[in-house]
Amino acid sequence: PLKDSRAAVVQAPASLVHNDYTKVSAPNRIDKLRQTPSSNDVYRLREGKASLLDPDVVQEVLDGKRRFAFVNVWRNISPSAPVQQSPLAFVDAQTAHSNDLRTFRIHYTDRVGENYFCCPSESHRWWFYPEMVHDEAVLLKQWDSFGDFAKGRGHDSKHSTFSIHSAFEHNSITDPPPRESVEVRCVVIWPPKFNDGETHQP
DSSP states (O other), rough: OEEEEETOOOOOOOOSOOEEEEEEEEHHHHHHTTOOOTTTTTTHHHSSOOOOOOOHHHHHHHTSSSSSSEEEEEEESSSSOOOSSOEEEEEEEGOOOOOGGEEEEEEOOOOOOEEEEEOOTTTTEEEETTTTTTEEEEEEEEEETSSSTTOOOOOOSSSSEEEEOOEEOTSSSSSOOOOEEEEEEEEEHHHHHHOSSSSSSO
16 A cells, blocks of 8 residues: 555556546446545545535536546656556547447455456557656546447547557567556546537537
């Protein structure tokens, strides 16, 4: 466990091609965040038993009146070493299809979550940011209710729903320093009726 973290632990880089939410788990998770935090929530240990999100706002999200997204901030926390070991790579959403996805369930003490595994495909186009330094960060979209896939289309042709991602071994670098990174998940909720996703700010 990290010093003074109370619950957070250091995890190894995830080398499975995946996304953290599915059509089922994304709305389920935001619904859970309007409830009293449970035993699996670090937030409860830090802040007590107040819910993280306004229940009325979340209900508007679930009713389709508000656009919402889960976005992770991923960054290098080493002040001296760039990320060379197990950097994070992303699949261009326009090159992935729902047929590539496989759902797997994660059983927590208080809930069951779902993630997507992604099968390999020659159509996938991969990107990564080499040797990210301490003052650089990536915003990683884990779910966007405005995305084409979230709206029932099989392919994110215009608006992406999520960014399939994975750590990978960069074989061109010999004996790289251990990766030191942090990832923080954020919830983004747009104002009601501003659900076109084009010009309005969250």
